[in-house]
Amino acid sequence: MTGETTLSVVVPMYNEEAVIDGLVARLRPVLDDLHVDYEVVAVDDGSRDATVALLTARARDWPQLRVVRLRRNSGHQAALTAGLHRARGRWVVSLDADLQDPPETIAEMLRLARAGAAVVYGVRADRSTDTFFKRHTARIYYRLMRRIVGAEVPAQAGDFRMVSREVVQTLRRLPEHNPVYRLLIPALGFPSAEVRYVREARHAGQTKYPLPRMIALAWDSVANFSAAPLRLATWLGTGSFLACLALMAFGVIGHLRGVTIPGWTSLFVAVLLLGGVQLVCLGLLGEYVGRIYAAVQNRPTFHVGSDTADDRPTGTEHRTADARPVAAVRG
The missing domain is CATH 3.90.550.10 (Spore Coat Polysaccharide Biosynthesis Protein SpsA; Chain A)
Known part of the structure; x- marks a missing residue:
């Protein structure tokens, strides 16, 4: 040709x-x-x-x-x-x-x-x-x-x-x-x-x-x-914070009313909620960090x-x- x-x-x-x-x-x-x-x-x-x-x-x-x-x-x-x-x-x-x-x-x-x-x-x-x-x-x-x-x-x-x-x-x-x-x-x-x-x-x-x-x-x-997944992590973190505030208010009210039980349940729920949201956020951040790593390698x-x-x-x-x-x- x-x-x-x-x-x-x-x-x-x-x-x-x-x-x-x-x-x-x-x-x-x-x-x-x-x-x-x-x-x-x-x-x-x-x-x-x-x-x-x-x-x-x-x-x-x-x-x-x-x-x-x-x-x-x-x-x-x-x-x-x-x-x-x-x-x-x-x-x-x-x-x-x-x-x-x-x-x-x-x-x-x-x-x-x-x-x-x-x-x-x-x-x-x-x-x-x-x-x-x-x-x-x-x-x-x-x-x-x-x-x-x-x-x-x-x-x-x-x-x-x-x-x-x-x-x-x-x-x-x-x-x-x-x-x-x-x-x-x-x-x-x-x-x-x-x-x-x-x-x-x-x-x-x-x-x-x-x-x-x-x-x-x-x-x-x-x-x-889009940075939408990162914004999703932000919203999840905000939701987790609000849930923690609600749990804290629930605990304080329960304490004032004298109806509290040893705090295993509330502690378990709070830890589970925070841990789950943190893992999701870390996973999303990890996806972007991985892309940055691949771009820096320039393979x-x-x-x-x-x-x-x-x-x-x-x-x-x-x-x-x-x-x-x-x-x-x-x-």
């Missing part, structure tokens, strides 16, 4: 061997019909199945396909970060491999981006293919996030979006250790547009976002964008093992996403 890359499509993958053929069959015609220079950056997030082997085989007859391998499973957002950092396109699309977000929407996204939108969100207008539980928990999540971050967060917009090179460079300069892009990008305030679509059923395989990962994403979203959230683009002859010198010169390898 020579010249400037117009479009990069970043596809995080983890154990997605069952969907690769379907993804290539739908994505490649869409991108070829755009008649622009493009690349597909498939980021393997430490898969344990045949994902890498299948991607490597497809890359032999699809020169625009790059395979970026992470050394270990680092999580969806980390894999997405790796793809954004290594993408070279003027515009970058992030797309999940499961085909629930239709690749055919990319053409409309590119049209809106060329018209001046720095960010084009893919908004799920219809989620009837999702389970009842997932639809309603997603509605609660987005409603909460819009209250925390602001109304600029599109409702029902996940990680299917197109961003400009300027947005990518801005994201790279941010000190986020565990970025949640569906909230972080709207918070930047770039001019945006939306493309609405019907969310499809998963093409094949199993979801990579089970309940524990959904809960972890929700917690990262709250902790990264990378992912480690790229290989990138097939680094081994391809291009005839010219190019620069990777981290701006270090990489000499072309000539065959």
Whole structure:
């Protein structure tokens, strides 16, 4: 691929061997019909199945396909970060491999981006293919996030979006250790547009976002964008103090009326209340201290093992996403 890359499509993958053929069959015609220079950056997030082997085989007859391998499973957002950092396109699309977000929407996204939108969100207008539980928990999540971050967060917009090179460079300069892009990008305030679509059923395989990962994403979203948990600790402490005052008043009144019993019960209740609230507060504070500790260490959230683009002859010198010169390898 020579010249400037117009479009990069970043596809995080983890154990997605069952969907690769379907993804290539739908994505490649869409991108070829755009008649622009493009690349597909498939980021393997430490898969344990045949994902890498299948991607490597497809890359032999699809020169625009790059395979970026992470050394270990680092999580969806980390894999997405790796793809954004290594993408070279003027515009970058992030797309999940499961085909629930239709690749055919990319053409409309590119049209809106060329018209001046720095960010084009893919908004799920219809989620009837999702389970009842997932639809309603997603509605609660987005409603909460819009209250925390602001109304600029599109409702029902996940990680299917197109961003400009300027947005990518801005994201790279941010000190986020565990970025949640569906909230972080709207918070930047770039001019945006939306493309609405019907969310499809998963093409094949199993979801990579089970309940524990959904809960972890929700917690990262709250902790990264709000000090509400710390304020909760403050309110718990205030409530504990008021409860202690009530217990003290109860004890004094009981003593004055001469109906007191040896103070085991009141002491037990007071200690239990104070101890419980203190533990909750310490746990919440510990979550934030842990994040500060991780940020101070500044350890990378992912480690790229290989990138097939680094081994391809291009005839010219190019620069990777981290701006270090990489000499072309000539065959």
